[in-house]
Amino acid sequence: MVIIILFFVLHWYLSLFMQTFLQHRYAAHAAFSMSKRWERFFYFFTYITQGSSYVSPRVYAIMHRMHHAFTDTDKDPHSPQYDDNLFSMMWRSRVVSSGIYKQTMNVEPRFLKNLPDWPLLDKIAHSTVSRLAWIALYVMVYVWFAPSAWWFLLLPVHILMVPIQGVIINWFAHKYGSTNFVLKNTSTNLFKMDLLMMGEAYHNNHHKNPSSTNFGVRWHELDPTYAIIRLFNRLKIIRVHRLVAVPVPAVVPILGEVAPRAEHLG
Numbered sequence: 001m002v003i004i005i006l007f008f009v010l011h012w013y014l015s016l017f018m019q020t021f022l023q024h025r026y027a028a029h030a031a032f033s034m035s036k037r038w039e040r041f042f043y044f045f046t047y048i049t050q051g052s053s054y055v056s057p058r059v060y061a062i063m064h065r066m067h068h069a070f071t072d073t074d075k076d077p078h079s080p081q082y083d084d085n086l087f088s089m090m091w092r093s094r095v096v097s098s099g100i101y102k103q104t105m106n107v108e109p110r111f112l113k114n115l116p117d118w119p120l121l122d123k124i125a126h127s128t129v130s131r132l133a134w135i136a137l138y139v140m141v142y143v144w145f146a147p148s149a150w151w152f153l154l155l156p157v158h159i160l161m162v163p164i165q166g167v168i169i170n171w172f173a174h175k176y177g178s179t180n181f182v183l184k185n186t187s188t189n190l191f192k193m194d195l196l197m198m199g200e201a202y203h204n205n206h207h208k209n210p211s212s213t214n215f216g217v218r219w220h221e222l223d224p225t226y227a228i229i230r231l232f233n234r235l236k237i238i239r240v241h242r243l244v245a246v247p248v249p250a251v252v253p254i255l256g257e258v259a260p261r262a263e264h265l266g
């Protein structure tokens with residue numbers, strides 16, 4: 001049982017860290033820079049940790065830049081405003097990311113600048129053989145170590161790790177929660193202190209300042225990924241160009257308050 005819990009926790013946090021550190025803050029927003037060698041290392045590590053649900057950092061970055069440019073509009077690749085439920089939103093995100101990867105979708109040139117890229121790794125990692133091999137590995141771990149069949153209920157989370165972590169932010173942090181900043185979009189902060197999503201849940205703060213390395217702005221809004229970024233910066237693994245301090249508004253909003261909808265929405 002200990003091994004299964006450890007496996008689940010490690011898989012959750014390592015894949016999430018690669019999502020927020022490499023795919024989101026580095027690839028999409030260029031919040032810091034690193035050498036090509038380190039980029040390749042983290043790119044490969046993203047594949048290992050995300051396994052069956054791996055998304056190319058390049059594809060992730062393009063899709064995410066579209067989300068920031070078109071938040072809450074019909075061009076947003078994922079928005080609770082345009083999808084009836086979170087499963088249909090997950091499916092639409094999958095269609096968009098697949099269109100970007102296969103180049104069957106038209107992408108504006110402004111979203112294609114300064115992206116990490118490793119076509120050979122992406123080709124292997126996006127293949128059905130690779131995805132099935134990872135799923136087989138997850139099943140084997142459970143067959144060997146799960147004390148009862150009930151634990152197998154956790155398997156879908158391993159298999160769909162990246163879209164599940166994505167939907168927590170893209171659905172819930174555009175629907176519920178509180179706001180620090182009044183923005184022309186529905187982004188919210190999900191938790192007072194975000195240890196579950198490693199800082200990603202301060203989504204309203206992030207929409208206010210997308211290129212900031214620190215997603216927390218209030219004293220209690222600890223951002224675990226930012227702590228690791230600072231450590232990596234000190235170890236010279238990455239280079240942070242600016243550590244942006246976002247001014248916090250004086251009025252503390254009431255928990256549960258949701259940002260106003262975009263004005264163009266009916």
Ligand SMILES: [Zn+2]
Pocket residue numbers: 067071170174187203207
């Ligand atoms: Zn958002």
Ligand SMILES: [Zn+2]
Pocket residue numbers: 024028029064068206210
């Ligand atoms: Zn972002």
